[in-house]
Amino acid sequence: MRTRSIPPSDDAQDALLAARVGTAIAEQRRARGLTQAKLAEMIDLEQEAISRWERGTRVPTLHRLQQLSDALDCSVDQLLQRGSKRPDDQMAAIADALEGLDNDERLLVVNFVQQLAEMLRGKHRSKSSRRK
Structure with missing residues (x-):
């Protein structure tokens, strides 16, 4: 007997996306040799906010995503593409x-x-x- 898979809830999807974005922020930050404190200073924010984003417990606003992309010298797409199932995003990651x-x-x-x-x-x- 075959069972249908139940799609994850919106909350579960949001949590997964928050974790992926957080990991992308951390990777980009480390690649540039920045500490959480230095990145926070660059975008006029508390270090704890960067930590929450990187842990996936919070998600940056669109405005903060743009600030992060500027500070990290990457595109907003690069922060959002991590873990995407779209072939174009996966090719961009490669x-x-x-x-x-x-x-x-x-x-x-x-x-x-x-x-x-x-x-x-x-x-x-x-x-x-x-x-x-």
Whole structure:
């Protein structure tokens, strides 16, 4: 008997998004060598607010997201895309991961992703052929 999956509630979706945005803020901040206190100072805010955002217990307002993107020298999209299921967002995340790598390193990562994707596609093909 097959059971239907129940979609998560709006509250659960909001909590998940808050956690993903918080992780993105923390990653961008650390990548720039900033402390929570320094980032808070840059946008005229208390350090505790940055901590709450990074822990996912609170979500920044749109105005604060824009301030964060300016202070962290990234786009608002980069703060919101983390963990997205949209292929375009996932490709953008991979492109971001390639930044700062030299040509050989980027080629290594691209080859790895291609080989892994092909291996997973093969796994899916073999599962579907066994079901028939």
